[in-house]
Amino acid sequence: MALLRLRFGADAAEAWEHGDPPRTLxxxxxxxxxxxxxxxxxxxxxxxxxxxxxxxxxxxxxxxxRLKLPPVKPAVLRRVLPNLVEDSVIGDPAESFAAVLPGIxxxxxxxxxxxxxxxxxxxxxxxxxxxxxxxxxxxxxxxAPSVPFLCAEGGEAWLRHADGVLPFALDGAxxxxxxxxxxxxxxxxxxxxxxxxxxxxxxxxxARLRSGAVASLDxxxxxxxxxxxxxxxxxxxxxxSDWRWTDAAPALPDASLLQFEFAxxxxxxxxxxxxxxxxxxxxxxxxxxxxxxxxxDWLRLRREHARITAQMETDFxxxxxxxxxxxxxxxxxxxxxxxxxxxxxxxxxxxxTALAGLLPPNDATGSLRTLNFTAGTLRASLAPAVAxxxxxxxxxxxxxxxxxxxxxxxxxxxxxxxxKREAS
Numbered sequence: 001m002a003l004l005r006l007r008f009g010a011d012a013a014e015a016w017e018h019g020d021p022p023r024t025l026x027x028x029x030x031x032x033x034x035x036x037x038x039x040x041x042x043x044x045x046x047x048x049x050x051x052x053x054x055x056x057x058x059x060x061x062x063x064x065x066r067l068k069l070p071p072v073k074p075a076v077l078r079r080v081l082p083n084l085v086e087d088s089v090i091g092d093p094a095e096s097f098a099a100v101l102p103g104i105x106x107x108x109x110x111x112x113x114x115x116x117x118x119x120x121x122x123x124x125x126x127x128x129x130x131x132x133x134x135x136x137x138x139x140x141x142x143x144a145p146s147v148p149f150l151c152a153e154g155g156e157a158w159l160r161h162a163d164g165v166l167p168f169a170l171d172g173a174x175x176x177x178x179x180x181x182x183x184x185x186x187x188x189x190x191x192x193x194x195x196x197x198x199x200x201x202x203x204x205x206x207a208r209l210r211s212g213a214v215a216s217l218d219x220x221x222x223x224x225x226x227x228x229x230x231x232x233x234x235x236x237x238x239x240x241s242d243w244r245w246t247d248a249a250p251a252l253p254d255a256s257l258l259q260f261e262f263a264x265x266x267x268x269x270x271x272x273x274x275x276x277x278x279x280x281x282x283x284x285x286x287x288x289x290x291x292x293x294x295x296x297d298w299l300r301l302r303r304e305h306a307r308i309t310a311q312m313e314t315d316f317x318x319x320x321x322x323x324x325x326x327x328x329x330x331x332x333x334x335x336x337x338x339x340x341x342x343x344x345x346x347x348x349x350x351x352x353t354a355l356a357g358l359l360p361p362n363d364a365t366g367s368l369r370t371l372n373f374t375a376g377t378l379r380a381s382l383a384p385a386v387a388x389x390x391x392x393x394x395x396x397x398x399x400x401x402x403x404x405x406x407x408x409x410x411x412x413x414x415x416x417x418x419x420k421r422e423a424s
């Protein structure tokens with residue numbers, strides 16, 4: 001997963017807090033597979049894409065305090081934090097923000113970062129314009145590889161120690177030393193310039209470190225000769241290091257200064273929907289199940305339709321074998337039934353009229369019992385009294401162009417089968 005590390009300049013808080021995004025060149029490092037694969041300076045729109053955006057504020061942007069915090073819920077802690085840090089706030093308390101860093105020391109104290117809200121509002125704007133999935137905001141001192149640690153770059157320096165961060169300026173008179181690690185990532189010739197003697201602020205900090213049984217510390221941005229001279233002056237062993245903010249390990253998400261109201265309002269595209277991830281997951285699963293069920297039901301209905309169509313075609317061919325082509329069995333069957341019904345009505349009248357004309361008029365003995373007409377064939381049940389005249393009846397019907405056959409029954413009656421003779 002790629003991480004884009006972006007460093008804010010000293011004037012970024014004022015430049016990015018309000019108004020249109022300024023055309024600012026950011027120092028950046030693209031970290032992939034555990035190391036920086038690309039470094040340089042670019043405007044915000046030209047920066048490479050990454051899943052995580054890590055904004056690095058200047059070390060002097062935040063004061064790190066060690067406080068005893070009450071074991072309360074985050075919502076309660078948010079309300080009591082301003083009261084706990086009010087003695088350490090420089091400036092307008094309403095514009096100060098306190099963020100709790102992860103981890104608890106052996107003495108039960110927690111680290112709390114106090115900074116101006118303008119830094120977080122500026123980081124918020126940049127994060128929203130980048131639309132990263134995850135956003136982490138830290139200071140450069142929070143990325144220090146060890147504690148204590150001294151870093152110098154240009155005319156600025158900071159000391160990360162157990163009790164916080166001491167930022168100071170390297171503006172004293174004396175011999176200056178150009179150091180390679182402090183050169184900008186753009187490859188410019190600008191170099192850190194440090195006084196030959198340690199600044200007074202660093203001397204006081206070194207005295208406190210010595211009293212705390214600290215005998216050595218790593219320092220970045222100073223060459224070996226200057227480290228040796230400062231070691232003698234401070235009474236501490238300074239070990240040169242080539243560490244830079246671009247080489248630091250990625251900060252943990254819970255170490256971000258974007259907490260409380262800033263954590264809710266500064267989120268990337270993926271983090272905005274994070275509270276809804278279970279609901280979205282269930283909705284997606286329900287949609288998937290519905291889609292699979294819909295397709296399965298459609299397949300079942302398609303097979304049922306094919307089966308019914310095949311059965312209808314078979315029934316149609318059985319009922320109307322003379323029709324050579326079957327396109328729409330149901331429609332064709334209705335048409336054939338309609339035609340058969342229309343033609344059958346005329347044929348029924350014709351056959352019954354022919355038969356009635358040959359039976360005795362005013363038949364009081366009930367010579368004709370029943371009539372049954374099916375598929376152009378008339379079946380007439382004749383009483384036993386008509387048996388002697390059956391042959392004469394058949395001959396007369398045949399002479400008129402009908403096919404007539406008598407079927408004797410067990411009770412002496414006969415079934416006269418009569419149909420119209422087809423022309424050959």
